[in-house]
Amino acid sequence: MLVAAAVCPCPPLLVPEVAQGAAEELADLRTACDEAVGELLAAEPELLVLVGDGPQAEVWTEGGAGSFHRYGVPLGVRLPSGGVDGPELSPALTVGAWLLDRAGAALPTHACAVPADAPADRLLGLGRGLAGLADRVGLLVLGDGSARRSVKAPGYLDDRAEGYDEAVARALGAADTAALAGLDVRLSGELLAAGRAPWQVLAGAGEGAGLSGRLRYAEAPYGVGYFVASWS
Template identity: 60%
Template structure:
């Protein structure tokens, strides 16, 4: 059963060494993410599932202790998914590496951790079914869900300006902040793809896990720096 969830965006710029001189610009976002992770620890889960968008080669599960790195971005920063455990052979996808960094910053030791890389094009029904299965796999399950909103909020955004982006993000933020699983399940898959929404599939996995759990949500952060929608929410 899902007992808590934290929703965070997954730009590598959350890692100060990656952001370098621009790091202070995201201080408020980092603080909100750490507050959301604290919600998970307070719920005393038996298991923490960390999920985020992943490309074709990075989908699937990652064990506790799986390694990640930001060396490809030119910084000497390595992470592991949770403490101890086997290292595994595959490196974490970027979204899960950012999650691992957040967990390390909070000294996570509240429960065993496992990761799941979710294909960004995964159909809504399969996302919901996956969430239900994950939530039923242990007595008290918490989720750390990584994913960005639209990448089309300004002309300088990665996907350029699209007038549909702001309304989509506003609806997603409301749903995440209210722990509204029905609204998350109803997100338009094709529109999300067109707006380069990296978080759509992970959010819909969360929607499946949260069905009937009776959780309440709180939106801790909402903004679009660099033209990309970033939201932080805690469910408890």
């Protein structure tokens, strides 16, 4: 059963070594993520599961590792339990592993990558399955909102992006599983909202769990929607 969840964005700039001179620009976001992960761990889950987007569906149950070498930084991270064999963690999951390492997490941890174009019903079913893996499951959900919030955004400006992100922020802050489950796959893709698939896994996991939500952060500092939320 899902007992807690933390929702965080996953820009590599969240990692100070990657951001370097720009590290302070995301200091508030980093603090919000630390607080959300801290609340997740305080719920004392038996099993942690990281969920983030990836180029293909993959699962890590015996450990896993990722690195920030692609950004020119000789920094590697690993999941809190298990080994480092198998495929490298996706970039989103690598940021999640970094957040857990930063928090000193030492719990059994799985990770799950989901493709950005995965259908909603499959993601909801995956979430329900993850929630049933243990009596007390905690999710760390990694995903960004629309990357089309400004003319300098990676996808340039789309007038629909702000409204889309506002709806996501409301749903995350209210632990509204129905609203997350109803996010439109096509619109999310057009707005480059990489978090849609992970959020719908969360929606499936949270069905009937009776969790309440708290929105800790909702901004678009680089023209990309970043949200931090806690469900408990």
